[in-house]
Amino acid sequence: MNIREFVSGFKTHPVLFVGTGLSLRYLNNAFNWDELLKSACKIVNDNEEKYLDIKAKHIVDNGVFNFPKIGSDVEQLFNQFLTENRNGSLKDINDEYYKSIESGKPISRFKLYIASVLKSLDIKSAQKEEIELLKQLKNNISAVITTNYDTLLENIIGFKPLIGNDILLSNPYGALYKIHGCVSDPSKIIISNEDYSRSKSQDELIRAQLLSLFIHNPVIFLGYGAQDENVNNILKTVFKYTEYNTDAFRKIKENFLIVEYEANSQNEEISDYHLKIEDIPIQVKKLQTDKYSSLYKELIEAKYPISAVDIRKVQNIMSDIITTAKSSDKKSIREVIVVDSHEEINNEDRVLVITYGNRETANTIKQTVFKEKLIPEHMSVSDFINNYFEIIDEKNRERIKVIDRLTIAKNVYFPILGFKKIYSKLKYSSKIEQIQRDILDKFVKKTPKNFTRHISIEDIYKDSTIATSNKHSTLVFNVWHNNIPLENLELFLRNYDEDKGDSKYRRLIALYDYKKYK
Known part of the structure; x- marks a missing residue:
């Protein structure tokens, strides 16, 4: 069975269950669990054998490591090291730690470190095509569940992230369930044995909440190996409540697909995969490939009675x-x-x-x-700017047609090119495009020629030699001259948490649109 044949059998919108492998695939600064703990341990002791000694203490009978217990040991070691080195290389982490105590909500230095390491999104340029396809998946999937801490998925797919208790009794469509926490709230990161123990009762409720998703929707595991503990736990949860070898049992297992990474493979054939869950033989589907784009395209093009x-x-x-x-x-x-x-x-x-x-x-x-x-006729210029990515992602032609009823002044930053690409029959698009080009060109020409070159937005805002009043101009200058990749700007804008009515945001949206679609 090939991918198209498998996806064509879906009756409802699939759920994506995403693991670390997907972050490793798309981010330069991603870590698996082992590497993340090792990086923290290396700060404490540059001798790699120290970490190996910790791992040796927590190896289980079948040669698998107990990473929550390893996490506990590394956290204790890390926190003690930062306590004794208040103003060392991680002074910023200590500063945040003491601020959290003042606010009455102390956060472990170790978790603050994890958040700082994983907070920035350094996208791999080689994966541009797949990421563009991943963005379009939002229109044809019901929800995403992930054990990852980073913000890759909310930035690309745009679903609302739910963490901890927020998951309980939530609306499944359009949700991103972050079941192990998120860098946006380091206090809720689950990584140590103590974290897992504290969250055990909550986990049972969360699993019950997600159970109906697994029973009624196809589930696609991305970024996990077939033997991954997270995959096995989910399968145990589902089949625990389904009588063996009944019609319901057979129907559910046919809905599970494990996508396993296989270097350089262009395989598009889905095979049967046999495993045992507590001695119960179960057969699910598995796709071994390095060509994720084929799966994404089929999911995007799948037809359902309602979108x-x-x-x-x-x-x-x-x-x-x-x-x-x-x-x-x-x-x-x-x-x-x-x-x-x-x-x-x-x-x-x-x-x-x-x-x-x-x-x-x-x-x-x-x-x-x-x-x-x-799709009201009275949509304003601001509506199109503030909802730019939503309209582009959904390819919403009906909304875009309303642009012909707008008046775009010559001093307004309006991103017309992306809208024109989706609906080419806009009457006044050429005139608006000229306004967009002229106003951007005018701003860039006013920028001093001695501005420094930067390759990421994060570098600009961290650079203390750039005055706060000049950071925006520096950003525009570097994007205009192709120093900063558009992927970096796009993630920045999708995650923009300041006033979108501000001229800076409007200018950056118009700049992104011009560089992307000109």
């Missing part, structure tokens, strides 16, 4: 219905309504339509409601 994007929109409206139904403001309650195809729809209403008619009736309702209500 994952539309499901997320409906869920958002349902959330509004629940929220406004509790409101004491009668006016707000009317803002979201549910109607069938025979009811009258007011222009001011947000509408969820439940159609009982035939396909022709459904299409009529879809045109009147989704075109006029969910």
Whole structure:
């Protein structure tokens, strides 16, 4: 069976279960569990044998290492070393540690170090094609689950990250479950034996929460080996609640695909893989390959009765219905309504339509409601700039058509080229493109010629020789002259947590769009 044949059998949107291997594939600064612990131990003692001594203490009978216990020993060693070296090379980590104590929420120095090491995203340029495909997957998958700490997936796929208790009773569509924590909140990172013990009861609840996803959706494991403990734990959880060799059991196991990395392999054939879960023989599917792009393309092109994007929109409206139904403001309650195809729809209403008619009736309702209500004609210039990546990722032609009703002033940074690539029939795109080019060119020409060359945005903001007032100009200058890769700028903009109405953000979006699509 090839990839296309396997994916064509999906009845519901798949779930991605992502491990360290995917970060190692796409990031220059990624570590597996062993390498991450070794890097911390090396700071304490440059002799690599110290780490090997720790590993030797925690080897289990079958030759596998107990990494949570290794993590505990390394954490204790690391924290003690930083306590005794307050102003050493990791002074910044100590500074953060003492600030966390002042705030009443002390965080282990070890976890602060892990967050600092994995926080920046240094994308491998050789993987550009696959990453572009990975971005498009958001339209055809229901959720992502990961044991990774870094922010690669939220930056590329754009799903909302959920950590710890936030996972419980969450909405599965459009969610990124970070079950071992995240660098955005170092206190919730799970790496030591003590962390695993503390989270054990929570883990049971999280597994129960995710169980329905595994039973009702295809699950694709990316970045794990077939023997990985995380994979086996998930399979144990699922098959623990399914009677052996029943129709349900057989249906579920056919939905599991383990994608295992095999160097230089262009294989696209999926084979059966036999394993045992607590002495129960189970056969799942496995793909051994180095050509992930083939899988991504098939997942992007897969057809379902309703798209994952539309499901997320409906869920958002349902959330509004629940929220406004509790409101004491009668006016707000009317803002979201549910109607069938025979009811009258007011222009001011947000509408969820439940159609009982035939396909022709459904299409009529879809045109009147989704075109006029969910993609309103009064979208502003700011709406297009602030939601730039969402519109580009979804290739939302209906939204883009509204640009012809906008007035773009000559002093406005507007990113027209990406929108034009998706919908080439925009009437005024050439005029707006000229404005975009002129305003960027004018800004760059005002930039002093003695600006320093930098190859990453992180370098600019860490460089103390650049005045704060000049950092933005330095960034624009280096992107314009191709010193900073566009992938670096894109991740920066997707993760932008300041005011998007600010001229700096608008300028950078217009710059990215121009360099990407000119």
